[in-house]
Amino acid sequence: MGGCHSYPSATEADGKTLQLSDISDDKLGINNNVLEKQLYLQEQNVSQRITHTDMMALTALPVGVDHAEWLASNTVAFFKHINLFSSALSEFCTPSTCPSACGPGNAVYMWTDDHGRKLKCSAPLYFDYAMSYIQDLLTDEDVFPTRAGAVFPSGFVFLIQKVFLLLFRTLSHIYWSHYGEAVMMGLHPHLNTLFTHLTLFCQHHALLEAEDMDSMKELIAALGRRGWS
Numbered sequence: 264m265g266g267c268h269s270y271p272s273a274t275e276a277d278g279k280t281l282q283l284s285d286i287s288d289d290k291l292g293i294n295n296n297v298l299e300k301q302l303y304l305q306e307q308n309v310s311q312r313i314t315h316t317d318m319m320a321l322t323a324l325p326v327g328v329d330h331a332e333w334l335a336s337n338t339v340a341f342f343k344h345i346n347l348f349s350s351a352l353s354e355f356c357t358p359s360t361c362p363s364a365c366g367p368g369n370a371v372y373m374w375t376d377d378h379g380r381k382l383k384c385s386a387p388l389y390f391d392y393a394m395s396y397i398q399d400l401l402t403d404e405d406v407f408p409t410r411a412g413a414v415f416p417s418g419f420v421f422l423i424q425k426v427f428l429l430l431f432r433t434l435s436h437i438y439w440s441h442y443g444e445a446v447m448m449g450l451h452p453h454l455n456t457l458f459t460h461l462t463l464f465c466q467h468h469a470l471l472e473a474e475d476m477d478s479m480k481e482l483i484a485a486l487g488r489r490g491w492s
């Protein structure tokens with residue numbers, strides 16, 4: 264099973280000889296993050312896609328379409344897809360398997376509450392907060408107006424950038440902590456396709472800083488070498 268425990272350093276690992284009998288069930292998840300990374304970077308897994316559609320063409324603004332409308336409709340679509348993936352794997356992401364919301368390199372994501380306080384919480388709680396936050400934004404008529412002639416607020420792109428960062432972290436956590444389970448369920452071709460689409464969309468529309476995507480740069484480069492279609 265995946266998990267968010269840190270991987271012991273080579274020095275620690277070399278310093279003692281672990282017997283299988285020393286490892287309780289609770290500790291079996293400890294090494295998995297590095298194994299998950301090796302797994303998702305394997306060529307045979309990187310090449311798994313559900314479609315060979317031209318992803319570049321999918322992300323670009325179609326002629327005659329308003330840019331804010333294009334960002335808004337894609338935000339809704341990405342949210343629905345990523346929320347669905349997160350739900351499909353939720354049985355594996357619990358406070359005991361993932362006591363902190365971690366991503367590649369064992370980065371720990373902290374939730375900032377309405378008062379600006381940073382909260383350290385389990386991964387399921389962090390991603391629950393994230394999905395609720397996005398859902399509330401998407402249904403806020405002042406942010407995502409649906410009335411004819413209504414305009415998007417001046418801070419719209421800033422809010423969208425925050426949404427895409429949370430969506431990117433959601434997929435990063437799945438790769439980092441639950442990739443083996445995604446493979447077991449046969450979801451990895453969908454995951455690669457969704458992640459490729461999300462990454463290209465963010466790059467094309469400048470929605471994420473390079474440093475936000477840095478933790479996944481090896482996978483992004485590996486997927487890119489396979490081509491975007």
Ligand SMILES: [Zn+2]
Nearest residue numbers: 356361386440
């Ligand atoms: Zn998890």
